[in-house]
Amino acid sequence: AQSVTQLDSQVPVFEEAPVELRCNYSSSVSVYLFWYVQYPNQGLQLLLKYLSGSTLVESINGFEAEFNKSQTSFHLRKPSVHISDTAEYFCAVSDRGYGGATNKLIFGTGTLLAVQP
Amino acid sequence: DTGVSQDPRHKITKRGQNVTFRCDPISEHNRLYWYRQTLGQGPEFLTYFQNEAQLEKSRLLSDRFSAERPKGSFSTLEIQRTEQGDSAMYLCASSLDRRETQYFGPGTRLLVL
Numbered sequence: 219a220q221s222v223t224q225l226d227s228q229v230p231v232f233e234e235a236p237v238e239l240r241c242n243y244s245s246s247v248s249v250y251l252f253w254y255v256q257y258p259n260q261g262l263q264l265l266l267k268y269l270s271g272s273t274l275v276e277s278i279n280g281f282e283a284e285f286n287k288s289q290t291s292f293h294l295r296k297p298s299v300h301i302s303d304t305a306e307y308f309c310a311v312s313d314r315g316y317g318g319a320t321n322k323l324i325f326g327t328g329t330l331l332a333v334q335p
Numbered sequence: 336d337t338g339v340s341q342d343p344r345h346k347i348t349k350r351g352q353n354v355t356f357r358c359d360p361i362s363e364h365n366r367l368y369w370y371r372q373t374l375g376q377g378p379e380f381l382t383y384f385q386n387e388a389q390l391e392k393s394r395l396l397s398d399r400f401s402a403e404r405p406k407g408s409f410s411t412l413e414i415q416r417t418e419q420g421d422s423a424m425y426l427c428a429s430s431l432d433r434r435e436t437q438y439f440g441p442g443t444r445l446l447v448l
Contacts, residue, residue, distance in 0.1 A: 222377075250434075262378070262426065262439040269434055308377050315433030320391045322368060323428075323437060325377030 220245040220311045224326035232334050233301055239294040239329045241283075241309030251292040252310040252323065253283055262308070268292065279303075304333045337361075339440035341427050347446045348417055355413045356443045360429030367410050368437060369402060370426040371395065378426055384410060417447045 223242045231237045243249065253265040266277040273285040283294045292309060309326045313319040340359045348354050360367050365386050370378035381400070383391045386407035396402075399417075404410040414421055424444050428437040 254439075261441040262428075264436050264438075267436065310377070320383045321366070321430070321433045321437075322380040322383055322391065323370070323378070324380070327375070327377050 220247075220249060220313065220324045222309050222311055222324055222326035224309055224329050226329045227327065228330045228332060230332045230334060231299055234298045236297050237295065237299050237331065239307050239309075239331065241292045241294065241326060243290050243292065243309070243311045245290075245311060245313075247319075248314055249311040250314060250321075251283075251285055252312070253277075253281070253292070253294050254308045254310060254325075256306040256308065256328075258305070265294075265307070299331070299333050301333050301335060303331060306330050339427055339429055339438050341425075341440040341443050343443055344441060345444050345446075347448065349448050350419060351416055353413065353415045354417060354445065355411055356425055356445075358410045358412070358427030358429075358440060360409070360427070361431075361438055364429035364431050364438075365407065366430045366432075366437075367404055368428045368430075369410070369412055370428065372424040372426060372442070373422075381412075381425075414445075417445075419447045421445060422447045 251268040254262045255265045266275045268285045276282045281296045306328045308328045310323040312321045315321045342357045367384040369381040372378040382402050384404040399415045402412045424442045426442045427440045430437045
């Protein structure tokens with residue numbers, strides 16, 4: 219079984235400041251890792267994912283996350299945030315689908331990124 | 336590619352009534368998932384279909400819940416004898432392969448009075 223912990227329920231930050239949203243996971247098997255974003259009154263959208271290969275993954279809008287196997291973490295970072303980044307961010311894990319496993323997503327409780335002018 | 340669609344977007348019902356939600360996945364996506372999201376929480380897995388076969392059900396899915404995916408296309412989620420605790424956002428997602436992204440629909444928000 220897998221679980222995800224997002225310790226920060228809310229992260230207030232000023233525009234153009236850097237931000238880090240923390241995510242730790244536990245699992246007895248190898249996993250895929252994801253960050254999804256939910257803008258106000260919109261559905262969940264994939265921000266970035268780690269499947270294999272380079273442990274640093276990037277999104278098209280300047281976010282990046284690094285898979286750290288030893289620390290079982292997948293923290294999300296952005297060097298300079300914008301007002302438009304205000305949203306709820308969910309970290310998620312899934313199994314790799316071997317042996318009939320389903321790839322169901324296990325989500326954390328979310329972190330509200332509140333960007334202030 | 337028109338994305339995952341869900342219908343209705345909102346549903347208000349009285350306790351004890353039955354409700355049914357529909358999900359239309361992205362065409363050719365053979366994997367379909369249902370999740371439930373309550374206020375302040377992340378989505379929680381309910382059930383999974385590969386084509387028309389329901390391969391996994393969460394313990395969250397009580398006997399009052401049933402899901403189908405006839406012919407491996409759209410899916411329905413029915414809740415019988417609704418309870419106030421069923422109030423939540425019900426999300427559907429689909430994907431093409433185990434390594435591929437799960438794309439989410441806009442959700443159906445259920446309020447049980």
